[in-house]
Amino acid sequence: MGTISEKIFSRAAGTEAKANDFVLADVDYAMAHDGTSVLAVNAFKEMEVEKVWDPERIVIPFDHIAPANNETAASLQHEIRDWIKEQQIPNFYEVGEGICHQVLPENGFALPGKLVVGADSHSCTYGAFGAFATGVGATDMAEIFATGKLWFRVPESIRMTVEGELGEGVYAKDLTLYLIGKTGIAGATYKAVEFYGPAISRLSVSGRMTLCNMAIEMGAKSGIVPPDGKTFEFLKNREAEPFDPVYADPAAEYAQEVCYDAGDIEPQLACPHQVDNVKPVGELEGTHVDQVFIGTCTNGRLEDLEVAAGILKGKKVAVRTIVIPASRSTLLAAIENGTMQTLLKAGVTLSTPGCGPCLGAHQGVLGEGEVCVSTANRNFRGRMGKGGFIYLASPATAAASALSGEITDPRKV
Amino acid sequence: MKGKAWKFGDDVDTDAIIPGRYLIFNTPEELAKYTFEGVRPEFAKKVHENDIVVGGSNFGCGSSREHAPLALRGSKVSCVIAKSFARIFFRNSINIGIPVLECPDTDRIDDGDELEVDLGTGVIENKTKGETYQATPLPEFVREIVDKGGLVEYSRDLVSKR
Numbered sequence: 001m002g003t004i005s006e007k008i009f010s011r012a013a014g015t016e017a018k019a020n021d022f023v024l025a026d027v028d029y030a031m032a033h034d035g036t037s038v039l040a041v042n043a044f045k046e047m048e049v050e051k052v053w054d055p056e057r058i059v060i061p062f063d064h065i066a067p068a069n070n071e072t073a074a075s076l077q078h079e080i081r082d083w084i085k086e087q088q089i090p091n092f093y094e095v096g097e098g099i100c101h102q103v104l105p106e107n108g109f110a111l112p113g114k115l116v117v118g119a120d121s122h123s124c125t126y127g128a129f130g131a132f133a134t135g136v137g138a139t140d141m142a143e144i145f146a147t148g149k150l151w152f153r154v155p156e157s158i159r160m161t162v163e164g165e166l167g168e169g170v171y172a173k174d175l176t177l178y179l180i181g182k183t184g185i186a187g188a189t190y191k192a193v194e195f196y197g198p199a200i201s202r203l204s205v206s207g208r209m210t211l212c213n214m215a216i217e218m219g220a221k222s223g224i225v226p227p228d229g230k231t232f233e234f235l236k237n238r239e240a241e242p243f244d245p246v247y248a249d250p251a252a253e254y255a256q257e258v259c260y261d262a263g264d265i266e267p268q269l270a271c272p273h274q275v276d277n278v279k280p281v282g283e284l285e286g287t288h289v290d291q292v293f294i295g296t297c298t299n300g301r302l303e304d305l306e307v308a309a310g311i312l313k314g315k316k317v318a319v320r321t322i323v324i325p326a327s328r329s330t331l332l333a334a335i336e337n338g339t340m341q342t343l344l345k346a347g348v349t350l351s352t353p354g355c356g357p358c359l360g361a362h363q364g365v366l367g368e369g370e371v372c373v374s375t376a377n378r379n380f381r382g383r384m385g386k387g388g389f390i391y392l393a394s395p396a397t398a399a400a401s402a403l404s405g406e407i408t409d410p411r412k413v
Numbered sequence: 414m415k416g417k418a419w420k421f422g423d424d425v426d427t428d429a430i431i432p433g434r435y436l437i438f439n440t441p442e443e444l445a446k447y448t449f450e451g452v453r454p455e456f457a458k459k460v461h462e463n464d465i466v467v468g469g470s471n472f473g474c475g476s477s478r479e480h481a482p483l484a485l486r487g488s489k490v491s492c493v494i495a496k497s498f499a500r501i502f503f504r505n506s507i508n509i510g511i512p513v514l515e516c517p518d519t520d521r522i523d524d525g526d527e528l529e530v531d532l533g534t535g536v537i538e539n540k541t542k543g544e545t546y547q548a549t550p551l552p553e554f555v556r557e558i559v560d561k562g563g564l565v566e567y568s569r570d571l572v573s574k575r
Contacts, residue, residue, distance in 0.1 A: 035436045039479050042439065046565045064436065072437045121477040121501060137479035137505035139564050185424055186471040190500055219474065221500060274424060359433030359476075380428040380475060382451030 003157040003252045004224050005192040008132040011246075012115040019156040019253070028114040029057050029240075030144045033100045035064035035359075036119035038076050039138030041083050044145045052087050053148035059109055060084060061093035061100040063354040068095075069362040098327025098353040101125040101213060101297035106329055108238035112227040112245040117144060122297055122377065124215045128208035129235065130227035130245055132192070135216065155192045155221045156255035157248075162199035164263040169411035171307065172207030173299055173375065173394035175199065176214045177268040181278030182260065189219030191255060194248060199262035200225060205234045206303040213298045214377050217275040267410060269373075270392035273381040281397060284407045290370040292317070292402040293384075294348075294395050295324030296358045299375035302333050304395040309339045311399040311413055312346035318405035321348040322364045324356040348402075360384045373401045414491040414532070416463035419456065420524040423469035425495075427502065430473070430481040444480055445487030460488045465530065467522050468495035473502025482506040492530055494519060494537065494548060507555055510563035516548035532556060 002010065002018065010016055013023035032040045037060055044052070052058060060080070068074035077095075084092045093103050101122055104110050112130035117123065119141040126133035136150070144150050166175060193215055195208075203211065208225045215223025225231075227245045235243075267281040294300070294308050305325060323343055325331040331353055334340040344350065357364035358376040366372055366388030375398050379390035393401070396410035403413060429452045431444055438444050449456040466485060472495035473481060482505050485493065492512040496519050506513045512532055522528070527540040535550035551559065561567040 035433075036478065038439050039483075043565050047568065064433075070437070076437060076439070119477060121475065123477075135477040135501055137477050137482075137501060137508060139479060139508035140504065143564065143568075185474060186497070186499070189471065189497070219471065219499060359436075360428070361434045361436065365434075378426075378428070378475060380426040382432050383428040386432070386451050 001249045001251050003248045004246055005132055005155055005157055007246045009154045017154045019154050021154045024149050024151050027117050027144050029109045029116045031059045031118035032141050033064055034062040034077055036138055037080050040119055040141040043139045043142035047146050049146040052145045055089045058089050059091040061103045062095045063099045065361045066095040066354045096352050099297045102326035108240040111243040113243050121216045122213050124222050125209050125213040127212040127222050127224040129231055132222050134222050157192045157194055159254040159257045160193050160195050161197040161259040162262050163197050164261045166262045170265055171394040172203050172210040174265055174268045176211045177270050177278045178265045180218050180276050183218040185276040186219040192222040193220045195225045205230055206301045210298055267397050270379055272389040281409045287407040289319055289373050289401050289406055291372040292321040292398050293374040294398050295356050296376040298377040299395050300326030302330050305334045305339050308395045308399040309342040313342050317347040317402040321402040323348045324351045325353045327353050357384050373398045415529045416465045416491050418465050418467045418522050418526045418528050421468045424471045424474055425468045426475035427478050427481040431484040441483045441487030444484035448484040448488045462489040463491040465528050466490050466493045467519050470496040472498050474499035477501045479505045482509050482511045508564040510559050512559045514548040516546050518546040
């Protein structure tokens with residue numbers, strides 16, 4: 001009898017696990033990227049272990065500073081490539097394949113009932129497929145590389161239900177930002193959030209990834225959508241191995257149960273410099289914008305690019321607008337169905353699939369005092385460059401704002 | 414341990430501790446040059462060995478980058494005290510040997526206060542103000558990890574004793 005998290009940890013630890021128990025669990029898939037693998041590999045080497053526990057269960061995409069922006073980054077990536085070869089890790093995704101949190105689902109590593117751990121805080125994205133997925137640091141990742149195991153405290157869970165239906169021009173990102181605004185930046189710290197209700201069921205797989213991606217922004221250890229027909233449809237012919245979907249028992253105990261109505265939600269933006277500083281677009285219309293960025297593991301999928309293209313079709317952007325598809329396959333699909341042509345004709349700039357300027361390393365960082373409307377997941381001071389101001393929004397709000405050069409309600413375009 | 418307080422507010426995020434563009438550096442010494450660059454530009458130059466970083470609630474929220482506690486280690490900070498910590502930062506700090514203490518009274522501590530911290534009991538003495546606060550002491554095995562310098566050193570030690 002338990003929550004999704006309790007049941008997944010019970011299986012992974014081989015013992016009945018309840019919330020707040022400490023368990024040593026077997027990790028199903030471990031992920032590190034170019035940004036975090038260097039420290040993880042260093043720690044692994046210091047542990048004086050020769051071979052990783054299971055090369056097939058380690059996934060390493062290069063996405064954070066990809067392609068490398070200077071000699072230092074290039075040399076580090078070179079070292080990691082050598083280590084990957086030496087350890088015979090088959091699941092290495094080179095520069096341009098895409099963002100880790102897109103690449104893992106596309107290649108069937110984000111699976112219902114699995115325990116997936118990533119050396120990246122947004123690893124909670126895989127909860128969109130009913131996995132228990134969470135982020136850890138480099139030393140913990142090294143421990144997994146060496147042993148395949150990690151200790152966890154089984155989290156308590158919050159049951160978050162969203163009734164109703166999102167209105168016209170309101171998207172998964174607006175719902176996500178609204179829920180973060182209500183919960184607060186630390187409102188779910190140490191807990192897992194299970195999402196239920198008709199508004200969640202209606203979300204596409206892509207929309208559920210947006211939602212679970214930002215669970216960490218309310219402090220959560222994991223955000224989980226119970227798998228359904230849409231999940232299984234997406235996973236068909238992708239799954240890296242067989243899986244057993246896990247659902248909460250009716251008698252499962254929750255630390256908190258909250259309910260919201262999707263019908264109440266307008267397009268939302270998270271204002272500088274904190275993700276829970278969320279306001280409806282009506283309060284921000286007219287705010288000057290210097291740059292628009294559409295992409296990232298939050299909102300760089302085909303559906304997101306299509307929404308932006310729908311708004312930009314036949315028009316011209318008024319400010320520099322950077323579009324970065326979440327993966328090579330996203331980019332290819334957007335080329336094949338004409339979305340990319342529409343975006344490029346509207347004046348956007350296209351960059352290599354990857355994290356882009358989200359973490360402030362390259363490909364569109366901000367100058368002092370500049371304002372960016374971004375579809376990413378963090379707007380902390382200095383994140384996209386010292387002195388920049390980041391407003392987080394849906395691809396629709398971002399595209400509408402690109403047309404006018406000021407924050408604009410996409411329902412009015 | 415004894416040191417001067419560097420006081421921060423609530424929700425200090427890992428981008429504030431070490432901006433993403435410095436993730437290409439991977440040693441405490443290199444990272445220390447940029448600690449708190451965007452929010453306290455004077456920190457890296459003026460911090461002294463054993464100084465103590467003091468925050469409000471949810472310290473270390475955001476990215477899982479272990480570069481954040483590593484930068485603090487490179488700055489020779491002796492410990493971090495906050496009302497509460499974000500989960501990943503808390504775990505990363507212990508794993509690389511930085512003591513992190515939860516204390517509800519950090520509002521009473523001001524920038525520059527001289528503090529003395531007893532990791533064993535969790536007692537924090539504010540020498541400047543003549544006050545004493547109680548932090549939650551770290552469990553013994555966690556303190557052992559910190560004393561050894563981190564999880565790698567701790568595990569290696571365990572293995573060698575087998």
